[in-house]
Amino acid sequence: MTSKKMDIGPKDIISNLPEALICHILSFLPIEDSALTSVLSKRWRYLFAFTPYLVFDDSMFLRPCGHGVVPDYVTSWVLNVLERGVLDLDLHVTVYGVRLPSKVFVSKSLVSLRIESGNVRGIDVDDVFLPKLKYLYINTIMLGKADDCFEKLTAGCHVLEELVLNNVYSNIWNRSVSSKTLKRLTLWCIDYDKNPDSVSFDTPNLVYLKYSDYVARKYPKVNFRSLVDATIDLAMTSDQDAHASYEALVGNAKDFLMGICNVQILYLSANTLGVLTFCCESIPVFNNLIHLTIETRNVGWESLPPLLKNCPNLETLVFQGLRHRYTIKCGDVDGCLCKYSGEISSCLSLSPVKVLKILRFDEYGIENQIELIKLFLETMPCLEQLTIYYDTPIDDALIQVSSHLKNFAREASPNCEIQVIHDDVLS
Incomplete structure (x- = not known):
């Protein structure tokens, strides 16, 4: 009778996994930790470089005696990953002196692009070509070198489904968003207490809208044919607020309101209540509206009676x-x-x-x-x-x-x- 010898020695189970699976596991680690695996063996030497996600964080270099990351290196890294066909690019830039190149908006492969800055960083919008991009998020960025930056961004994104422009600064006072594929839009503008000249929306398939801005002088086109859910924060400038009276309007937001009147779920800020009073000759009828939220914040309620009268099918009313x-x-x-x-x-x-x-x-x-x-x-x-x-x-x-x-x-x-x-x- 022979006895089997039990193998009680250590086994390297992970090394026996397929390389694709190992790379996937490494993608959940910080880049500095995954890079340490390169010393394990020849097989592991370059595996970390093939992970589907790479995260670069310069915070470890920002010590009292350190110099951080050289700005030119950041630019070259970004361009390099774009050339290599990256699908998902998330840029949170806080490195002093970095100015992202306009080529960040040129990629045949990108599906998701997120750009965020701790401070205002400039990006020139020269050419935009992102034919596969479905999600675009830009936060606290100065855009320039275009007659209408927003229009140029959407025109170059042929299949875009969600667009978030948060605190996006621009010297251009015309805003235009045009897209047949867009389903979700967040446009949060802060433009130094000044009314934009013209604001247009041609987004017939948009379902969700979150919009904050000063009242524009005109709204040439407002097409929200499929809109279901909207959060609106329209404000008067300090000059309009100072001259507001019941005798004469200080602005005209009626065309914008007419464009969203088929919405089903609506949130109105306290600023917007003032706009309804002093910048709208008559409030349109919201026949489809079933859920209305109103932020009050110690403002006059002059606009609420005509608004509620024009919501004939309202089921839920929320006072914030x-x-x-x-x-x-x-x-x-x-x-x-x-x-x-x-x-x-x-x-x-x-x-x-x-x-x-x-x-x-x-x-x-x-x-x-x-x-x-x-x-x-x-x-x-x-x-x-x-x-x-x-x-x-x-x-x-x-x-x-x-x-x-x-x-x-x-x-x-x-x-x-x-x-x-x-x-x-x-x-």
Whole structure:
């Protein structure tokens, strides 16, 4: 009878794996760690260089006695990976003196491109050729050398599906986004308290829009035929704000609003409420709108009655705060949502809203907030659910508000279910 000798020696299981799988494993390590594997054996010497993802981080060089990375090296590295057919390029540039070349927008292979800077870094938009790019993200960058940088970017991306332009600076005051393939767009502009001359959107297949800007002087084209979800932060400049009056408009945002009136889910900032009041002769009808969120932030509510009247199919109304600033319009019938005039606004008594949510309910002006909520309960005929997110660490305060409103609702709105919960559940 022969006995088998057990092999109890160490086995290098990883080295027996296929090289493609090893490279995939190495891609999850920081580049400095994966490079250390090159000393293991001849087979491992160059494997780290074939990983599908390479991450270069110069933070280890930024010591008091160090000199960091030479800017010219960064530029050559970027151009090198573009020439080698990279699919996904993520550039977070904080190296002092680096100016990325315009060729960063020229690649036959790129599918995803992300450029971000800790400070404003310039990129000239000369030629854009990214025929396979589906995702483009640019944050805190100065773009230049083009009549319309945004238009040039989208024209050179033939299959682009998502575009994010965050804090993108430009000396050009014309913005135009045109793309038949774009589905998601984030355009967050900060242009030194000045109205752009012209803003156009020709994006018929766009589903999601997040847009922040000053009111443009004109909107030649606004095509959002497929829009479902939009977050809008339109603002007046300080000069427009200083000259705002009820007698004459200080701007005209009507064409833009007409372009988004088929949206289903809409978020309006407090700035936008001011634009609706002083830069819009009439508010369009939002026939498809079923979910509306309004940020109040202690502004006048003059634009809310005509807005709510023009949302005939609204189901869910969300107030992000109940900060209400009293104006002379509060004394007019249908001039506000409050009861200051002594009469109930018809936009509340005819409201189709079934779900009402109050976010950021807090101790500041709590009596006024409760009176507004009572008014909603008393006058909104279709209300089925009221949820208040109370920003308080005190459970007794939450219970007290909840009990008070439920007692009031027994007669004012008996079919409405009321919940008062901690604001931190939204975090």
